[in-house]
Amino acid sequence: MTDATRVPLLSMRGISKRFGGVEALAGVDLDVHRHEVVALVGDNGAGKSTLAKMVAGVLTPDTGLVEIEGVPVSIPTPAAAHALGVATVFQDLALCDNLDVTSNLFLGRELRDARGVRDDERMEQVARQILRDLTSRIPSVRVPLAHLSAGQRQSVAIARTLIGSPRIVVLDEPTAALSVAQTAEVLMHIEGLRDLGLGVVLISHNMTDVRSVADRIEVLRHGRNNGSFDARTTGYERILGAITGAVRADLGVPPVAAAS
Numbered sequence: 001m002t003d004a005t006r007v008p009l010l011s012m013r014g015i016s017k018r019f020g021g022v023e024a025l026a027g028v029d030l031d032v033h034r035h036e037v038v039a040l041v042g043d044n045g046a047g048k049s050t051l052a053k054m055v056a057g058v059l060t061p062d063t064g065l066v067e068i069e070g071v072p073v074s075i076p077t078p079a080a081a082h083a084l085g086v087a088t089v090f091q092d093l094a095l096c097d098n099l100d101v102t103s104n105l106f107l108g109r110e111l112r113d114a115r116g117v118r119d120d121e122r123m124e125q126v127a128r129q130i131l132r133d134l135t136s137r138i139p140s141v142r143v144p145l146a147h148l149s150a151g152q153r154q155s156v157a158i159a160r161t162l163i164g165s166p167r168i169v170v171l172d173e174p175t176a177a178l179s180v181a182q183t184a185e186v187l188m189h190i191e192g193l194r195d196l197g198l199g200v201v202l203i204s205h206n207m208t209d210v211r212s213v214a215d216r217i218e219v220l221r222h223g224r225n226n227g228s229f230d231a232r233t234t235g236y237e238r239i240l241g242a243i244t245g246a247v248r249a250d251l252g253v254p255p256v257a258a259a260s
């Protein structure tokens with residue numbers, strides 16, 4: 001393994017954030033490497049979205065260090081996140097129903113030819129290539145978003161992250177409210193992002209999805225890290241225990257057993 005592959009794409013250390021009297025995050029660490037899907041899980045209010053918003057440049061930490069490929073960075077705005085190669089898909093997807101797939105992929109980042117004219121042909125070519133890379137089943141890049149299913153819309157939102165050569169993609173509950181078949185397609189896209197060498201942060205409440213697609217599972221509880229688990233080898237009960245607090249991450253055993 002070379003040095004370049006050992007340095008995390010994204011490293012967050014000691015991240016804290018308060019909202020008035022609420023301590024949303026208290027000294028949280030998170031690493032994401034190339035070719036890695038890290039699932040961020042935790043109960044409601046654990047701090048997952050707050051952490052994701054910091055990576056996306058929507059919130060800034062009160063304290064803590066963020067590095068991208070070993071370089072300390074600040075991410076004060078979504079534009080700064082984009083410039084650093086971070087793409088985020090929030091639950092609202094931020095797509096336009098009246099526009100076709102290509103226009104949605106390039107929204108605000110349209111390609112132009114040498115004369116400054118919008119280059120629809122090139123955008124369609126790139127759109128087709130991205131959908132092929134993700135093995136998407138969307139029938140045409142010219143179909144309006146309003147005609148697509150919830151799963152296909154999520155596919156477009158994920159495909160959109162690949163415009164502008166990102167390094168890190170953050171997905172906030174991408175399978176919430178999808179059918180089994182649509183979920184399977186979205187999980188395949190997540191694997192596609194990993195195959196392309198990206199680092200993926202997947203926020204999800206669905207343990208089946210998480211365990212099927214993630215490499216590592218990071219548990220947050222009450223704004224703190226409460227365990228980092230190998231997704232392939234760790235049992236459901238152990239992860240659930242870390243989420244609910246039945247298992248202390250630092251001890252690896254239930255609190256009752258630890259006390260006896």
Ligand SMILES: Nc1ncnc2c1ncn2[C@@H]1O[C@H](COP(=O)(O)OP(=O)(O)OP(=O)(O)O)[C@@H](O)[C@H]1O
Pocket residue numbers: 019022023024042043044045046047048049050051
């Ligand atoms: N803008 C805000 N103002 C005040 N409190 C906030 C704000 N955003 C988040 N919080 C609080 O911070 C804590 C962490 O919230 P966060 O949304 O990050 O959790 P989460 O793990 O994403 O939860 P969920 O799964 O319910 O989305 C919660 O107590 C929440 O109420």
